[in-house]
Amino acid sequence: MKKFDFKSELNEEQYEAVTWEYSPSVVIAGAGSGKTRVITYRIAYLLNNGVNAINILGLTFTNKAANEMKERIAALIDNERVTRYLMLGTFHSVFNKILRREAGVLGYNSDYTIYSPEDAYILIREIVSSMGLDNKKYDYRAVYKRISYLKNYMYTPERYLANDDLIRNDKINKIGNFVDVYEQYEKKKKANNAMDFDDLLLNTYFLLKKHEDIREKYKNLYGHILVDEFQDTNIVQYEITKLLAGKDDDIMVVGDDAQSIYSFRGANLQNVYSFIREYKAKKFLLKRNYRSTQHIVQASNSLINKNKEQIKKEVYSLKGYGNKILIKETEFDSEEAEFVAKDIKSRLYLERKEYKDFAVLYRTNSQSRKIEEALRRENIPYRVYGGTSFYNRKEIKDVLAYLTFLINPDDTVSFKRIVNFPKRGIGDSSVAKIFDYMTQTGKSLSEALNELDRIPLPARSKKQLNDFLSGLNKFFADLDSVSVATLTKELTQRFGIQEYLKSQNEEEKAANVDELINSMADFEAAAAEMEEGQETVDVTVKAYLESVSLITDLDSDDEEDNKVRIMTVHTAKGLEFPTVYIVGAEENYFPISQSKDSQDRINEERRLFYVAMTRAMENLIITYSKVRYQYNNIDYRNPSRFLKDLPTGHIIFEGTGNLFDNNYRQERTTAETYFSNKRSETKSKVSQKPAVAPSKENLKKINSRITTEIDQYGNIKPGTRAKHEKFGIGTVEKLLGNPPDTRAIINFETQGQKTLLLKYARLIVLG
């Protein structure tokens, strides 16, 4: 193993942390302060000291982070083989490995399927409809969100049922059957031999909690634990680390409380403080930022210092001051996008940059479209991260469902996807008959399919089903002996998938399926390369599915790919770029409207803005638009309150008037009224957070939405003359109810008086 001088390659704080004794420690690492460096050197340090690689457990949040660490460690110790024995990966993937091994104990088969949210949606819809519930109230996305939220807080259906308040509130909110849906979901999922993302965490917790022998096994195995981004761990993750690491064990958690941005999925900033307290952890502060210039570091410090409950640390940079932060105001959203595109072009030449040196960050995925359009117009190559990834496309999910079903023939979700794809005349009613049979007999899907004769199906469906199943037989037999690319190619040919898609004029989808098969071939090539010199190379369907079920868009990033990156701020965490644009720096976008009523959430928005700013190495450009077109409406926007927290000395403002003119904050725009009322809109539906009884104030708010007379909606006021495509020209009499549910009473010249819901009526204002 390569010997190297830790002292000369690390600064003093980093060195102290890396060489700390084998006892609990926490590294609070400011943005750009070499957090990854500390973790990788710490692991190298352990290996150098004779620690066996198999005894090291490293947990991250993204595969990208894990892979980067592996690469860096391999380079450090100059021994790639050793890194293969490290258990270093995301929480989800590491726990998945453990669960596969121990599945039997939990009543699972080790070939269980991992459900993406989209898979879970299918199951939830099925449950809601089979229980005869209203699918508007029990919206599948909302139900899934809430179940996920509950699981992050370790609220199982049993625990939920035991909580009278929750049950009572559900009844009040007319979603009294929520807990039944939750229960059924868990039950069916298990019968399908499937786990969702949250189960990977929660089941690991129960596995270790309830089975002392297994807990001891892993506790002894992983004598050295490192956890990355600890500020974003949720309760379950924290409890699991507690089960794996005793108070005297070697556990190092690394993170930055100033960058905690995942509370919506249960991340608990308090975990950092609890860890320090409970483990009496040695605390290290990394304050020197190696990434950004002074203007950027100092301005972002000013912003984050507005959050009071932080571990105090002033991050500093020894780089030059560099360019000031540019705050650019535009009149319209289209102009904002155009500015970004043109600015990238000019910097490309003036600063001799490459496309990949630029990133455009926004708060919500839906903002990407306008940016994309502008970049395309300027012929700028770009790549969007997040949103709908390749593996989320329907045709891809359908083909993968064939493979999933081959591995796990008890999975009703995959079965449903493929049984009538391509169309072969097996409709919902036939599928329902099979499911009914399963419910009545308590048999699993694979058992039911083996006794089709006992299920009362129309002769035609039965024949088609039998053909379908016998077509699959060959592939069951091939699973272990044929590689995934070959098998999938044959399978798609056998079932005529591309042909079918082409016949539907879905050329692009057919091409995507071909592309999927190509990527499988890439997977095989990569596996062969990685395992070079190893005895076996695993390129089976099972190995492939394992590798794709937990990957995301970002993981397939090729850093050399010379394109502009565009993504949400959440996705950008942990990344850095020479030039960064933060677009849509407006009230209601950033901070987002839904967070305005709670100080905690505003604080989280501020941390998010801090994360966005600190991605930039040299240039930071923040843009906002005064007017934005949304859902056929004009929104008048105010600059983000966070811009006010950036000291004038670090910024250049380009826009009309004065950014720090307080006037803009006093006027309450239609947009603000719209958004601030939005919260009460979803009342009757399942919402993510278990509801408390509506307060009197809320009721008042809801009522006022319907009856209050208001004097303006966008550019429409009483007296406004407007044209409607059906009713013709009319004059607005009255506006009733707060946006977005404002109704207008309009006297039409030819059709008389009508009441129209303005968000849907496409009125053209005249004069």
Next chain:
DNA sequence: ATCGACCGCCTTTTT
């Protein structure tokens, strides 16, 4: 069982 037309909701962030 399938297709086409319309309707409604969307827009917070993710492993």
Next chain:
DNA sequence: GGCGGTCGAT
């Protein structure tokens, strides 16, 4: 302004 879901017609 887009997508997915639902419903009615064949």
